[in-house]
Amino acid sequence: MLPTWLTEEYIETHLRAYCKDGQLRVLKLWAKPATEKGGNYVGVMTRIYVDYEDGNGTVQNKSFILKQTCSKDATQWAIFQEYDVYNREMDMYEVVMPKMAELLREIGVTEKLTAEAIVVDRERTIMILEDLATLRYVNADRVKQLDMTHTKMTIDMLARFHAAAIVLNQRYPEILAKNYSSHFFSRNKNGYKEIFTGLFRAFTRYVNTTPSLKNRYSAKLEHIASNLMEYAARSVDVGEKDFQTLVHGDCWTTNVMYQYDDEGNPTSILPIDFQFSSLTSPVVDLHYLFSTSLQENVREKEIELVQYHYYALKQYLDKFSYKGVFPSLHEYQLQFERRRFMTVIIANVFQPIMVYEGTEDPEFVNLYQDTPEGIRFQDSMYACEKVQRIVANILPIMDAKGLLDPQ
Structure with a gap:
């Protein structure tokens, strides 16, 4: 209606x-x-x-x-107001993305950058956007996740996005000077603390029902639960030596659309949904993408994929004749590794939602609240064999890297 x-x-x-x-x-x-x-x-x-x-x-x-x-009666409305996601996305579609597209045209990159905004109405807090489906853009299957071809195309898109944002921030620093500092793990905001804490409780509850996992990891996960948001915030922090740009912030299969040729091969890609774009290290987007959207055999190539992004980013910046400091590949890999705690949350807590195929009610509050309906939904996420395999594979890796120990 x-x-x-x-x-x-x-x-x-x-x-x-x-x-x-x-x-x-x-x-x-x-x-x-x-x-x-x-x-x-x-x-x-x-x-x-x-x-x-x-x-x-x-x-x-x-x-x-x-x-x-969303409706002001919805639980999540106050959360999204706290993070000012609606104004941020309107800014992205009305100002930032058109300016980035203009910059990219300077270096011969003429592909669409995202859907065009027909209307940005700040009084009503609405946007009317180009319907990408009419241009034959579709989402990849969020349950099957991305193969190597889709993954590299997505990483190249992110490199293009990151490079344009770096140049944008150099030439027009006033554009990104406001409203791009908050993210899921912001220390001065509380909305997502309740959500991630609830999701992590559900994850821990699953681990405790699996004896082989409970014996090894339960005590460690209890410690992490009380420090979850601080550890996560550190993964988004940037120091003086860290490379920084505007990131998409929520880059997974549902927020990326592809065009395909007649043989089913992806030929073009567009990102959508920029509510959580923020200024931080570009590798934050890589962790998010890798932890939510890659097929398991593709994610095993993680180090090579970071390298792929590094050289793609460098190539775009070279075309811009970028004169700023650019890290070595070794330092870039270290910056990626220093943010690996993101995978504790994203892979174990977000990914089960993103590949969910169950029948329980997916209302927002059921993601994290300890109501009977919420617990049924959360437990059903971990009833999936694929999710159980992911958890069983990734926990030993995280433990071996020291991510489950006090930070």
Whole structure:
């Protein structure tokens, strides 16, 4: 159902401005939900359909994506307000991404950078975006996850994004001067502390039901639980010697879309959803991507994939004639390794949600609250054989690296 303010007149006014066509006339407007329940917790996505006649008399049939905030009655509304994610994403679509695309065109990179914003309405806190589905962009399968071809294409996209943001921050520092310091693990904010703590309780509960894991890791995980957010915050901290840029912040299969050729090979890629973009080390995006979205055999090539990103980033910056300090590959690998605690949270706590195929209610509060419904949902995440295998494989690695010991 369309909001009462979203009238034919409203759309007509904005389409005239976007299309630079003062004679454009909207003929019909209707809508359908754009995501299933649990598909997007941050806001409400609606696909709106518009039939209009342009100034030349040609009738067009277009669809767009309306992004609204979640309801003020929803538990997560206050959390997302605390992190100011809605203003941040509007800034990203209206200012940052168009400016980055302009910079990339200087070095001959003309591919689309993301969906275009038709409307950014700050009074209503909404955006109307280009519908990428009409351009044959789709998400990869979040359960099957990404093979090597998809992974390298995604890493190259991130390198392009990171390089453009570095140059943007050099030339126009005022653009990224506000609202890009907060992230999931911000020390001065509390919203995500409750969420991650609840998710980690669910993870620990699963470990304690598995004798082979409980005996080795239970006590260590109890210690981590009381220090979880501080340890995670350190993984996002940047020191004087750390390389820094704007990161996507939430780069996983659902927030990346691909075009395919007739043989099913990916040919083009676009990132979407920039609510959690922040200034930190670019390797934060790599940890997030690797921990949520890669097939297990691909993730085994992690060191080589960091190297791939490093050289792609360097290549883009060289095209920009970047004169700033750039780390050696060895130092870059060390910066990646120093942030590995992210995998304790992301791989064990977020990934089970991201590959979930169960039937329990995916309401936001059920992700982390200890209600009967919440516990059923959380326990069902770890009933998945794939998730159990991931946990069994990754805990010994984390333990061997000292990530489960006091930091």
